[in-house]
Amino acid sequence: MKKVKRKPGLKTYAKSAYGFAAPFFVFFVVTILIPVIVSFVFSFMQIGSTFKFVGLQNYIDIFKDPLFLQSYINIFIIMIGYIPITMLLSLFFAVLLNSPHIHGKGFFRTIYYIPTVTSTVAVASVFMTFFNPTGLFNGVLEMLGLPEVQWLTDPVWLRVSMIITEIWINIGYNAVLFLAGLQSIPRMVYESAEIDGAGKIKQFFTITIPLMKPVILMATVLATINGLGSFNIPNIFFGTSNGPENAAIVVGVNLYKTSFELVDFGKASAIAWTMVFVAAVLSFVQFKFGGNDDEAE
């Protein structure tokens, strides 16, 4: 009798799938999941040559610090400053890049993406020279006949300087993200709208924005989570100092100081877990209010 070669069954496919997924899963467990769990455990302990369980004491102690809340206020102000502007500008550039009239799109995409792949430390160092009293920005202001700004010493302007730097770093990444979203919108939706008499601007607000909502929401949530942990820019600009009127201290720097100046990993872990909680709450709020809109679809 002729032997019939059987096709591999579901069982075989399943084994293959687990096999391919296993390396990433191991990597995820070892480098992300376990450190997260260990950090959570650390937040209830005093870490030294010996470990001592202290319950909620670390959390109580960090809330006793007046600058702990100030560090959150500072980072929220910076995030509220740069995230909306970054999203607007990124969307603007993405729409331009998606335009059939623009030539050399690949070149512009690369240019816009360069800030994303440039070391944040290098960017912050360069921008710091721009913000010097005799730096580029005051030079431009002087040329325009405007008074110079104390970019790094005035409590208001030092936040603006961080906002400007964050916008520059983040525009490219989000523009490329939005561009991918724009390119996934079927052309025929616009063609139908055109036939119905909708102009470009109306098409943008009634088609593009609603259909881009999931991408914009995802980009905003990611920007919020990343922004909360911002460290390089404030650290390069101000080191571990709190800045004039304590306007420069942010949560990420506070966490670093607690870890490596106070050498208190228990409290640093507690600070980290407050960041997780805040990020979760902000993400929930954003998904709740910016979630699926049936009318748009």
Next chain:
Amino acid sequence: MQMKKWMKKGIAVAVAGTTVFSLAACSGGGEKKSEDEMKIGSDIIKDEVTLQVSASKGKMQDFITAVTDIYNEKNDANVSVEFVTVASGTATVQMITPKLVSGEEMPDIVSISDDKAAGVMEKFEDSFYSAEDYGFFDQYGSDFFEQKLNILRAQSANDKIIAFPNDFTAAFSYYQPEAFEAVGVNFEDIKSWDEYIEVAKKVKDATGLYGIALPEAGEFEFFVDLMSQQGMPLVDKDGNINLGTQEAKNAAEIVKKMKDAGIVNFYGSQDGEKAFQECAMFVAGGWYAKNMELNFPDAAGKWRMSALVPFSEADAGKSPVSGGSSWYVPKDGKNPEVALQFLTFISTDEDCLKAALEGGVAVSNTKAYETDAAQTEFEYYGNQKYYDVISSTGANTADVYYTPSYSDATAYVSTASYAYWESGDYDGSYMKEADNYAQKYGVKVNN
């Protein structure tokens, strides 16, 4: 595709087991030799050993390289050194503390800045061999600057010195004599900061050079130096902050007078050294002397060094401590016995002390300043005997307590200084920040 139940259980057990294992591994290392088994005076180990030394690049590594040859020659030993290059200060703490937590293998010798070591000692004192228990200070303690030993003593919970003392300098005035001669003044004759401010105004008018350089966003170093001159440390031994004292108010007033007199060269955090070169005088640690020589070779001959301007005509005051580091021997190093013997030798041998001074390392062993190396004239500083200034100021330094919260305290002082410069309101600036600090650490604001 649904995961089978046994797979889910297996993964959960694997994650839980690895987590528990990670935590267990963190809480302690393997067996280490007890301190009773390590005593000074044992026969020098002559086996071929590579000591791993964590130190910053530049004069510290050069010093270790030079003294390794002396050690091997005089002791017929066979030590080679492998460097773990790391910047001093917080970068070193950042490198070693995760290893201390996880019980990983450590370098044999670690150099830690004195102002950063307290935090490490508070949590991990038991992870290091004590130089005092080793017997180092019974034999050589009297050779070291007392203030350096006080700094190290205060790091430990029970006043036991863990580290081998290394370098130690006071804050100096670096000044350009020609700038002061232009207004008919000899810098060394200035009797107080008030007098200095008046002289500096004239120098600025005559030469364009500023009287001092300070960070524009707020500063703490000069303020703390002025407090120290009056015998008042920023924080006391228990971590209470001394910003409510008259000495602190005096210090703030002097800095504000300088600002109001227009003699301060304010700089952004990137170009401090360049700002120094635009001054007739600036204040920096004695350790900076070699750095300036390397970074500004064209300024050779222009500068001299001196103790700080006297605080007042009535009382010149003490010299503030500025900078310093010490050597630590972790218990998780591969060769702690050799490390202890090596450090004992390089901290006390005359040829090693000479090599230190020749390399620009201002060691805290007073015997170094009795060697002929201490009589070296530094061409860069107009043939001045730099080590004369080091040894005279080192013997008259003010008390300082580098508690774990000290670095943070200086951040509060920086913030306060900017507010004070703008408003002149001491309570609304320094006292407000003092209260914030006291609330965070559960300490007092001393008056």
